[in-house]
Amino acid sequence: MLKGISFDFWDTLFIDDSDEKKRVDLGLCSKAEERFHLLKTHLSLKESLSSSLKSAINYEKEWFESEWKSFNRTPSVEKRIKKICESLKVDPRRDSILELASKFENLEVEIQPDPFEDCFNILKELSKEYKLAITSDTIYTPGQGIRKILKDHGMFDLFHCFSFSNEVGVSKPKKEIFFNTLENLELAPKEVVHVGDRFYNDVFGGQRSGLSTVWLNLKGHTQGEEVQEVKADFEIRSLSELPRVLKKL
Secondary structure, eight states: OEEEEEOSTTTTTBBBTTTHHHHHHHOOOOOHHHHHHHEEEEEEETGGHHHHHHHHHHHHHHHHHHHHHHOOOOOHHHHHHHHHHHHTTOOHHHHHHHHHHHHHHHHHSSSOBBBBBBBHHHHHHTTTSEEEEEEESSSSOHHHHHHHHHHTTTOGGGOOEEHHHHHOOOOTTOOOHHHHHHHHHTTOGGGGEEEEIIIIIIIIHHHHHOOEEEEEOOTTOOOOOGGGGEEEEEEEESGGHHHHHHOOO
C-alpha cells in the first residue's frame, strides 16, 4: 500500500531557471554573469585577468560535472570557489570565500524560481493522504535555501522530511540518498513512490533503491541507453497527472 511520495525539486516542483526572466525584468544580469562579477570583485582581479577567470570557471564546471555524474556527489559552493581559486593560483582568506559562497547560494533565494502551475494545490491534497518528502540534488542553492523557497511559497509544512545531496553527502542515483528519505519517512521502499524529471537520477535511482517511480517527462525525452532495462512504473507529462496515476499504485 502506498503511504509516501518522494519528489525531486528542480523541474519537478519548481521550474529551473524561471528566475532568470525575473532578473531581466528587474534590469539585472543573469546568475552566471552575477557570479562572474562577484568572483572578480571578491578576488580583486584586474580586468586583464577576465579571460583567465572565464577559463577557471569552465575548469570548475567540468570538475563539478565529473564529481556529480561520475562519483554521485555535489561539492559545496565553497569547494567550487576554491577550485576556481586553485586554477587562478590565488589564495584568498577563508572568510572571504565563505562570504562569496553565501552570495552564490542566495541568488535563487533572493529572486526565486516559480513552482509549476497548481503545484501548491496538488501537494496540499496529496499531503492529506500521503507523507511527502523531497529527495533532490543541489547545485548552487543548498538545502537550506530550498527550504526557504518552499517556506516563502507556503509549501514547507506540507513535507514530512528532506534529503538534499549537500546534506546527505551523496547525490542521486546513489541508494543512500533514497534510503535517507525512507528512514525519515519511517516507511519501507515498497510503500513509497519517487517522482522526478531525470530518468537516470530519479527513475533508475529510485528503482534500484526499491521504490516505485513516476517519470515526469516534461520534454518528451527518451531514456538513456545505459538504463534500457529500467522502465518507470508510470510516465507523465505534467504534475497535474500525478494524482490520477497514484491511484494505480
